[in-house]
Amino acid sequence: EKAGYEHFMLKEIHEQPTSIQDTYAGKIFELEGKVILDELKMDEDQLRSLQRVTIIACGTSWNAGCVGKYLFERLAGIHTDIETASEFRYGEPVLCGQVFTLAITQSGETADTLAAIRSSRSYGCKAAAITNVVGSTITRETDSVLFTRAGPEIGVAATKTFTAQLIVLYLMAIHMGTVRGRLSPETAREILVGIKQLPGQVQKILNNKDAIKACAEHYANVQDYFFIGRHLNYPVSLEGALKLKEISYIHAEGYAAGELKHGPLALLSSETPVVAIATKGHTYDKVLSNIKEVKARSAEVIAVANQSDTEIDKYVDTVLRIPDCHELLAPVLSSVVLQLLAYYTAYARGCSIDKPRNLAKSVTVE
Ligand code: M6R
Secondary structure (H helix, E strand, C coil): CCCCCCCHHHHHHHCHHHHHHHHHCCCEECCCCEECCCCCCCCHHHHHHCCEEEEEECHHHHHHHHHHHHHHHHHHCCEEEEEEHHHHCCCCCCCCCCEEEEEEECCCCCHHHHHHHHHHHCCCCEEEEEECCCCCHHHHCCCEEEECCCCCCCCCCCCHHHHHHHHHHHHHHHHHHHHCCCCCHHHHHHHHHHHHHHHHHHHHHHHCCHHHHHHHHHCCCCCEEEEEECCCHHHHHHHHHHHHHHHHCCEEEEEEHHHHHHCHHHHCCCCCCEEEECCCCCCHHHHHHHHHHHHHCCCCEEEEEECCCCCHHHCCCEEEEECCCCHHHHHHHHHHHHHHHHHHHHHHCCCCCCCCCCCCCCCCCC
């Protein structure tokens, strides 16, 4: 049932060209620059008057939600908060009927996410869920359900469900942005065409995974790793660090690159590789400066960068490439690189990849 792969995680990483395509199938009408999202039970007037979105999730789904926050704000002009479910449920949120809450949960069974959504609904909020499991509890607790169509995920480390969550978030952001008049059909078209190129681009990364494997093996015995990125690449760095610590047991931290000098720089040395997510976009130059700061502390830098970026080679020790793409879509491709980095690191260390110690696939207790 692993279809010839040694682990479910590797199989699931390789299924992403299909899971991404299945998730957007039938929803993208790129010629009109339009997304059809019938599952989102909100009419155009409701979408236009929306003031605030609160996204609630845990773990990897939280990282997807953090990408979602940036997308909703940039493409749809809606103030969006991202909340950790276990904090939200015991917090004192200021909510009212105008707030739209969005749960992201692959399993649809995470106890904290369910409790947080129930609590938000007690304030009269409309709620939606992004989940991968038909018939899961969250589907009965929300007004709208948007399914990721990733198929069953067995590995404890979330991979294909994460990239599928990102696809749903792009579709929601584009849909809300066009309805609200914030996003022109031309820009929507450009991103939608880009989404349709993702399956082929992910396949390219998978076909060239040897460089990622070699890099993983080279650093497999370090004790600490840092991951840095800005804007959309900040949650990508969090996700890269989470994946690595979860399955390889190496201590890893994801950081907003601009935060380095507020503490973590003190920890850097030649013993701490830093993965810099440095894809092209409006923060690229700023990340380059952060890379220089890191190099000045003798840390080795592994950059995740676009295929056509030849400048980056001058500043870093290793470059892991992703195909050129729309700047907003790079998180999908960079995440696949980081999944493979985590996988091959754990493999080199002889870890139990599909069932890491102390972890369960779905966390149904607090
Ligand atoms: O099923 P959920 O998406 O609600 O699960 C949330 C987290 O438990 C989950 O993403 C966890 O962090 C993964 N094992 C990460 O790979």
